Every structure is written in structure tokens, then in C-alpha cells.
Amino acid sequence: MAEFRAAKGDLVLENVTKSFTNFTAVDDLSMTVPRGAFFALLGPSGCGKTTTLRMVAGLEQPTSGRVLIGDTDLTGSRPYERPVNTVFQSYALFPHLTVRDNVAFGPKRRGAKDAQAQADATLALVQLTHLAGRKPTQLSGGQQQRVAVARALVNHPEVLLLDEPLGALDLKLRREMQVELKRIQTEVGLTFVHVTHDQEEAMTMADTVAVMNLGKIEQMGAPEVLYDLPRTKFVANFLGQSNLLSGHVDDTDGEHIIVSAAHHKLRLRKSRAAAGSGDIAFGVRPEKTRIHNTDPGASAAGNSIGPGTLLDVSFTGVATQYLVDVPDAGRWAVYEQNLDLDRIDSRPGDTVWISWDPGHAFGVRP
Amino acid sequence: MSALAHIGGSPSGTSTTAAPEPTKRGGMAAYLLLLPGLIWLLVFFVAPLVQLATVSLQSQFPGYPGYYYRNVDFGNYGRAIVEYWPHFVRSLLFAGLATFFAFVLAYPLAYAMAFKAGKWRGVMMICVIAPFFTSFILRTIAWRQILSDEGPVVSVLNFLHVLPGGHITETWVAVVAGLTYNFLPFMVLPIYASLERADPKIIEAGGDLYANGFTTFRTVTLPMSMPGVLAGTLLTFIPAAGDYVNAELLGSDISTKMVGNGIESQFFKVLGGYPIAAALSFTLMAVILALVFLYVRRYGTEELL
Numbered sequence A: 001m002a003e004f005r006a007a008k009g010d011l012v013l014e015n016v017t018k019s020f021t022n023f024t025a026v027d028d029l030s031m032t033v034p035r036g037a038f039f040a041l042l043g044p045s046g047c048g049k050t051t052t053l054r055m056v057a058g059l060e061q062p063t064s065g066r067v068l069i070g071d072t073d074l075t076g077s078r079p080y081e082r083p084v085n086t087v088f089q090s091y092a093l094f095p096h097l098t099v100r101d102n103v104a105f106g107p108k109r110r111g112a113k114d115a116q117a118q119a120d121a122t123l124a125l126v127q128l129t130h131l132a133g134r135k136p137t138q139l140s141g142g143q144q145q146r147v148a149v150a151r152a153l154v155n156h157p158e159v160l161l162l163d164e165p166l167g168a169l170d171l172k173l174r175r176e177m178q179v180e181l182k183r184i185q186t187e188v189g190l191t192f193v194h195v196t197h198d199q200e201e202a203m204t205m206a207d208t209v210a211v212m213n214l215g216k217i218e219q220m221g222a223p224e225v226l227y228d229l230p231r232t233k234f235v236a237n238f239l240g241q242s243n244l245l246s247g248h249v250d251d252t253d254g255e256h257i258i259v260s261a262a263h264h265k266l267r268l269r270k271s272r273a274a275a276g277s278g279d280i281a282f283g284v285r286p287e288k289t290r291i292h293n294t295d296p297g298a299s300a301a302g303n304s305i306g307p308g309t310l311l312d313v314s315f316t317g318v319a320t321q322y323l324v325d326v327p328d329a330g331r332w333a334v335y336e337q338n339l340d341l342d343r344i345d346s347r348p349g350d351t352v353w354i355s356w357d358p359g360h361a362f363g364v365r366p
Numbered sequence B: 001m002s003a004l005a006h007i008g009g010s011p012s013g014t015s016t017t018a019a020p021e022p023t024k025r026g027g028m029a030a031y032l033l034l035l036p037g038l039i040w041l042l043v044f045f046v047a048p049l050v051q052l053a054t055v056s057l058q059s060q061f062p063g064y065p066g067y068y069y070r071n072v073d074f075g076n077y078g079r080a081i082v083e084y085w086p087h088f089v090r091s092l093l094f095a096g097l098a099t100f101f102a103f104v105l106a107y108p109l110a111y112a113m114a115f116k117a118g119k120w121r122g123v124m125m126i127c128v129i130a131p132f133f134t135s136f137i138l139r140t141i142a143w144r145q146i147l148s149d150e151g152p153v154v155s156v157l158n159f160l161h162v163l164p165g166g167h168i169t170e171t172w173v174a175v176v177a178g179l180t181y182n183f184l185p186f187m188v189l190p191i192y193a194s195l196e197r198a199d200p201k202i203i204e205a206g207g208d209l210y211a212n213g214f215t216t217f218r219t220v221t222l223p224m225s226m227p228g229v230l231a232g233t234l235l236t237f238i239p240a241a242g243d244y245v246n247a248e249l250l251g252s253d254i255s256t257k258m259v260g261n262g263i264e265s266q267f268f269k270v271l272g273g274y275p276i277a278a279a280l281s282f283t284l285m286a287v288i289l290a291l292v293f294l295y296v297r298r299y300g301t302e303e304l305l
């Protein structure tokens, strides 16, 4: 019988590819998850998140590439040989076992004498002690979710994989469990790889977010960094919302490049541009922009666009959202916090201009 | 099932909401919907049962074989058991063996159909069901040919010198083989259904939690299919214990007869045998019910009780 690999260290995926008969689900993916990190794998449905997790768990073998923990190559080993546990998307609890026996399952298989005691301690951690004697079918969705987490956690895996663990819960419970999972991760200090398609969930929970699309990682980093400086169009739109305008680099001006797009010359810091020449997409977040009913003039040259026609104004309480049609530049969104006492009084049909602080603009590959 | 479990389990922590009391009209509708079923049961199950019970207690007119009068004569039961206890033993033994062999054959087959067959699943399903399209009697007679002294099975076994008696038909081996064969689909189908319904992710979870292939089977797959195994063993054992066709067509004249053969001969071959036949039927029913009750109590899952 093959034996358990007690590997320790960072989780490393090296050029991992997974092809099914006529489809490549994961395409030459490389990433490193630091030991002890709360890592989120974020991407739309079908982008290969589950397949990636399954390769780490050993439930699927990569077509090519390697999966390592620390220096130990786990490629080709069986799931039960890996120091990795999974919280399945559908929980996959054993229906014939009680909650306690579900949680004790892993420790028992590894020959722990105190499997039941370990299970009880972990059930206490997820606050389920009072339900230990029940069967999974007698639990609510949220309770089943906690059992699934406890059943994986009890083994103290080197890496804990969570496949959209909160996807089946309603919004309120989901917010509660986000806080709860974060607390547990801090308490146990294990590496968590959390898969989700909810960008808000990824950003609130994780230290590092990897944005995945079509089987590849588009960009990886701290949530604030990803949000502030997206490097691809996909990231700019999947993580929050962006006003994007395609153009090309026309000129340079010291620390800035000049992007020519839709009859405007827009300034962009070199450090915030994905390319120094050629085609580029200029972007700025809606909440980083302001709206004006007069031309902001020369002082805002390069950091404004207009005139445009106001299409829609919606007041949401904290903010007012404007939708502006700028000729040849498409529709722009502007979110303004309701701070000003003398806010402009505008209504659909008005002619308006949009401006921003140059430090907030970014340039992504077209 | 979860509703039952809630009633049984201790609802600590969360509060179980009481089921809303059915309104009067709702209650009436439920009874009306039950009515056809109840009438059916009354006419086709309860009435014959009562009739059989009265027959089992009748007495013969002395000197007039074949004529009875209404009586409460429990002596019929005593006479039936004294005369037929070996048949009872054989019935239970043969049915038990057939159930065991059917399980041993059916589980791998059902497992393969559920997890390994892929596109062949439909074909395998048809193969399991197809025998039902021909008569039970015909198929059993066919087995008589297959197992006959000149048939392929005996020839091969004799050639290998592994058949002490020299033949299979007219022995208990043929009867058990026939029972196993005839009731195999009743074992395969419920086991297949329970395996097919199992979420493959649950079986993967076994591997993820450090159980190798065999341990996962023993601790996850097999327990999860227990409702199917239980249903299959009952669906095989109950009719096999009451069967008489296999013993009649494949067994010997005396030493392999089962209770069903006793009932059949008392009904159709012995003048004045009706009360004994009825008493045998009732005794068999009671024995099977008692065994099934004990079995389900011991191995039953919440889904069945």
C-alpha cells in the first residue's frame, strides 16, 4: 500500500494542464500559495476552478505539469496519500454516519486512538457540539456546511481546499460563514484555498486572490492591489466595475504616457500602464470619477472626458449613480458619494463632463 | 424519512415546527384518496386471507373424505407441522442459501452497472430484465436441461472429477441454483438503484479522508447501499421461501421438497387436504413475517422502519 506523504510548505502548481477529451479545462497554470495563507481562487463558472482543486486533492491527475507541497512532488499520488482535505461544493457528507462519526472518519482511517475526542474538539471549534449525534439529513444547509468544514479540518491538513463552500447558503448566512471561516483559518493557521465566483467574498476573506479565466490565471495579488491596479480587461470588469476605453499610446510626457482615444488625449502614469506603447485600454473606476455640468477646462486636461449626454441618474442613499453617453467612448458610469451640500442638479438629457484624479487611472492590455 | 427522523431524534438546539393541523376538508380528501386502495386490499387481500384462515380451522366429516364442516380446529396446525417440519427447514435453508448466492452474484453486477459500465449500462440493464419476458416455468425447465446428466455443466464437472454424486438435478444443489437464478433480478435491481443514487462525491470524500479503495468500499459505499441490500434480500428470500416450482422441476421426489410443494400437494393431490394446506400456508406466512421482522429490526435503516 502506498503511504501517506507528510509534506510541509507552500502549495506549488507548476505548468499544470488538464485536458478532457475535447476540452482544456486548466491551461498551463502556475501558482504558489504561501504556507498559512488564505488564498482565494476567483473566476466565473466553468473557468476551471473545481478542476484545479481536484488536481491538488488528487481526485484528478494533470495531463501535464506538477503539483508540489514544499519540496514534495505529489503528482500522481492518490488522494488518501496527500496531506490535503477538501470541503466539497455539495458537502458530500456520509449519510449513514452521525455528525461525530463523519468528523471522526479521517482520524480513524489514519489510526488515531482518540478519533472521537478529536472529532468532538473540532465540532466545538465550529460550534456544533450539540448536534454531534444527528445524521446529516437532520441538519440545515448551514449546519451541514460546518460539518463539512469540521470533517476536513480535524485532519490538520497542510492545505485545506474549499470548493464554493458558501454557494448554497442564503446571503445572510453566507456573510456569517465568511466571518466564521476567516476566524477558523486565523485560529488554526492552515493554508486555505477557497474557490468562489463571488468577487466580494474573495476580496473580504482572502490575503491573496487569483483571478482565473478560461483555465488560466489572469492576475494574482492582494485584493486592494488587484482592485486598484487591474492588469487585464477581464480583471478590471470581474473585480468590481470599470470604465474602459480602447486607444493607443501616442506620446510620453515624463512620468506619463499620453493615450489617444475617442478624440481625447488622456494621461496615464507609466507605472500604472500595462504597456508603454502601442494599443492599450484606458480605465478608471466609476467611484473614482466626478461629474460636472460645465467643462472642467484646462486644469483637468488629460484627466477628463466630455461632453457627454446624461442618460440616467439613480439615487441610492449613500451614493448617486450617473450613466453618461460619451460620443465614440461608449457609456461611462460615475458613482458620487453624497457628500457635497451643493451637488449639481442634473437630469437625463443634460450635457455633462467627467473627471478623475490622474493617480486613479490605469491601462490594461486591450 | 427526515420527518420520521425528526420525530425520533431529539430536537435540541433548533426548534422543530409542528406540522400544521390538516383542515377538515383536507382530511376528508385524504380518506377519499385512500378509499380505492383500501377497497382493493379488502377484496383481494383481506377477504382471501380470512377465507384461508377459516379453511385452516375446518374439520373433516368422519367417513366422508373431501367434506368439511365449519369448526375451530387448531389440530390442523399441529398435524401440518408434525408432517411437514422438514419441508419448513428446507424452505428456509434453500431460500437462505439462494439469497446469499444471489447477493454474492448481484452486488458486483450492480456495482459494475452503477460505476463502471458507462455506455454499456443500458445493455446490462436489459440483460438483467430480459428473462422476465419469458415464462418463469419455461426458464426453470430450461435449467433442468442445462443441469441434466447429459448437459454441459455435469459433463464438465464429471470430466474434472469434482462431482461426487454424478448428477445435479434431483439434488438440493439444483433447487438452490434454480432459486438463485430465478430471483437474481430482484436482488440486482434494488442494489443497483441504491448505488446509482449515491453521490459519487461522497465516495470521493472517502478517498480524500485517507481511506484507500477497499476501505472506502467497506466504510462508505457498502453502508450507503444497505437499504438496497435489505430490500433485495427481502425480495429474494420471501418469494424463494414460498416457492415450489424450482423444487418441483429441479429437485427430487421427496428429499428436496419445500413447504410450497407440501401446500400444493395438499391442495391438489390429497383428498381432504384443504385444511392442512391452509394451515401450512398460514404457518409459513407467520414464520416468514417473524424472520423478516427480526431481520429488519437488526439491519434495518431508518428509511425502512
Ligand SMILES: Nc1ncnc2c1ncn2[C@@H]1O[C@H](COP(=O)(O)OP(=O)(O)O)[C@@H](O)[C@H]1O
Pocket: A020, A021, A023, A024, A025, A043, A044, A045, A046, A047, A048, A049, A050, A051, A052
Ligand atoms: N470530467 C470532465 N469531462 C469533461 N469536461 C469536464 C470535466 N470536468 C470538468 N469539465 C469541463 O471543464 C470546465 C471547467 O470545469 P470546472 O473546473 O468544474 O469549472 P468551475 O469549477 O470553475 O465552474 C467546464 O467547462 C467543464 O464542463
Ligand SMILES: [Mg+2]
Pocket: A049, A050, A089, A163, A164
Ligand atoms: Mg466548480
